[in-house]
Amino acid sequence: MATLLCQELQNAPRETLWIADENSKALLQQGFNFGGDLLSNRWDIARLAEGKTARSFFSDFHFEELGRNYRRIVFPVSKEKAVVHHVINRAAEFLGEGGELVLIGGKQSGIKTYAAKAAQRFGCAKQLQKHGSDYVSTNPLQSHSGEKADDQGYCELRRLETLNGLYSKPGLFGWNKIDRGSALLAEQFSQCLPSDGAHVVDLGCGYGYLSTQLAAQGNYHFTATDNNAAALIACRENFADRNLDGAVVPSDAGAELETNIADLLICNPPFHQGFQVEGDLTDRFLRQSARLLKNSGYALFVVNEFIPLARKGRDHFATVEQLANEQGFCVYRLSQ
Known part of the structure; x- marks a missing residue:
């Protein structure tokens, strides 16, 4: 999946947000440089990204702390379902006009279900492309009011x-x-x-x-x-x-x-x-x-x-x- 993620990030405009969890660590260790911002809920990932991205943020996926909207959000899906649903829901709020959310995942990651959830939230048709054993789902934002995925009340302590x-x-x-x-x-x-x-x-x-x-x-x-x-x-x-x-x-x-x-x-x-x-x-x-x-x-x-x-x-x-x-x-x- 690291190869596919690398391709998506290299082709991304500078107004791109990379949602990075543990699946992104291998790419950062290879010395990869990225012109956009990175947001991670993992301390080691956020620290590793310093100097390799435009800006690196560590939080429990608090998008409002980023202080801006994006043209593209790239997310290799996490193991935690609530995290993925939370990111899908919030991404629709922080993408500008013509923006898109790109989901990446292996066959066992739940990517097919997440692609359907993203399509519902973004008001677009479900899209899923196979690349070897991995998949990419590109979701253009067509509605800010699409049905939200169940994130189990992610922000509630x-x-x-x-x-x-x-x-x-x-x-x-x-x-x-x-x-x-x-x-x-x-x-x-x-x-x-x-x-x-x-x-x-x-x-x-x-x-x-x-x-x-x-x-x-x-x-x-x-x-x-x-x-x-x-x-x-x-x-x-x-x-x-x-x-x-x-x-x-x-x-x-x-x-x-x-x-x-x-x-x-x-x-x-x-x-x-x-x-x-x-x-x-x-x-x-x-x-x-x-x-x-x-x-x-x-x-x-x-x-x-x-x-x-x-x-x-x-x-x-x-x-x-x-x-x-x-x-x-x-x-x-x-x-x-």
Whole structure:
């Protein structure tokens, strides 16, 4: 898909907006330069695009912050349906006369359905062209009042009973449920509590479930990080609502944090990058964890049981101890 995306961007006028999520990372790493603007909900993508695009924006797809309309919007569709529907809906509001939305996706991405949704929203005929295993849907704006796609109330931050009263929103993976792995990790907190006043780093915090669970058992200072803009919004709200002491900051696996700051690090690392399983994600989180921990500190990780964390962890830590193995997840304690 990177080749097709590259072609669409190279042929685009300067008044083009590139909606970039994890599927765009490979293109930016090749040193590709783009004359238009880039908007991403991922911190690493927005940072990587700096100096390679006219302007780079990091937000939860807040189009109004761009301060202008566009002739063309190019979007390699995201894995999250609510994100795609939100972008389709808002694109119709930020395209000028004669503007068009270009959707790009592989066969398994839902691109055929999204092409139909875009056609309804834009008041145009459904268009879909096949290029190898990928597809392009070009949607000229013919109506600003076409039927909107169901984006699950994308912009609404809401308190959910399914999360024990925590706030969350669409655009965040597993936004309306408690992850089984995270719940298993939280169950181990009682036997692994740091001393009061300890500095805890929540790496890949999501909406902040792990931090709020740990905070109920002691007085700690938290630094919570995530790469996803929706996660940061929800986590900040939960920190404020539960009066947690600490900060919620954007970061790519903690790479921007100072070395040797954490007494305890808690992490449920992702293993998917968009539609693909990315093998080195676990290694990146382990490597950064070893750097962030004090010599006396320790990390608590939960991973799917097929992730060989015991083997990978020994490349970065002296001790790797399995604490639990239930329902397809394993919890480990790692220390120097």
